[in-house]
Amino acid sequence: MVNEATQLAALAAMSNRYGADSAYVLAGGGNTSYKNDKNLWVKGSGTSLATIKAEDFVVLERSKLDAMWSATYPEEEAAREAAVLADMMAARVEGESRRPSVETLLHNLFPQKYILHVHPAIVNGLTCSVEAAAAMERLFPAAVWVDACKPGYILAVECKEKMDAYKAATGKDCDLLFLQNHGIFFAGDTVEQVQALASHVMDTLQGVVTKEPDMEPMAYDAAVVDQWKAEIGKLFADNAVVEFTVCPQVLAYDPATKSLSPDHIVYAKAKQLAVKTLTQLPESYATFVAENGYKPKIVFVEGLGMFACGTSQQEAHTALIVMLDAIKVVAYTEAFGGVSAMPDFLIDFIINWEVESYRSKVSLGK
Ligand SMILES: [Zn+2]
Known part of the structure; x- marks a missing residue:
């Protein structure tokens, strides 16, 4: 592994840039x-690309990961994911x-040396759209499409088949x-090849998007917003932090839109509360909690804007930016025939997914 220093430095630089x-x-x-032929260096669960260093990547043995394709795993979901996780952990190099x-x-599946996997809003404008695969074939004829499926092992199997x-x-x-x-x-x-490909995709999509989402912050009545913050915070938790934002795209968003991608569910929950008046808030809130079994992280107030809650500044802010991302994605889908949400079975799966919830906890520093 002594000869890999230059490549890992390039990987870290690429990771930090994106x-x-x-x-x-x-x-x-x-x-x-x-x-390389023998090892895979991959981002650890819960670490951040922006700050990752060459020595932070988790090192695995590729032959052990390859062997997982010929293993038989339990049909039952929890047992299967646990067995897959155990094998993945066992594929790590000693120490x-x-x-x-x-x-x-999935990273190991690609024969190419450098891999970048991301969830950009403009890309998801295509992947969460009605046209979806058809739009991809039109714009990127050499690309491979994979239908929405359960993350983890099932997704990897699906991708392997298509690749x-x-x-x-x-x-x-x-x-x-x-x-x-x-x-x-x-x-x-090479890193340059990955960058050229990423720029090509982003530029091509930018070229077909007819209307950029309008995320320009708007003025609001601070006294009114503070009152809402106090009431929503009281309902959320004793130590609640509540953030607020408003822009034309937030006001135009339909809060009943179903979840678009796993990230949105992990950080902003599968459903968001929508209310019109402060007097209506306690009852609507209680109904929401009774129906969904959790407190809303995001509250939309008609004509006012969007509130995001957490028990720390970071949790509230992450919920806010991830929800804004979902709102942006919805706007981008207009270029591809409109929005197409995740199927219900997948939404339920993500809600209960241990691996993702692990990531959410680590990212938030819990
Ligand atoms: Zn992903």
């Missing part, structure tokens, strides 16, 4: 990797104690993979 760019990465999401990204198997079929049909390795209601994978043997 991790710091909010057009690509939000809330500790996304992951990157580098590989490695950190937990690799849940998307590690193998692509290789069989074209004789080439897939270097661009779109995941419905999720995000995108870029692959290249």
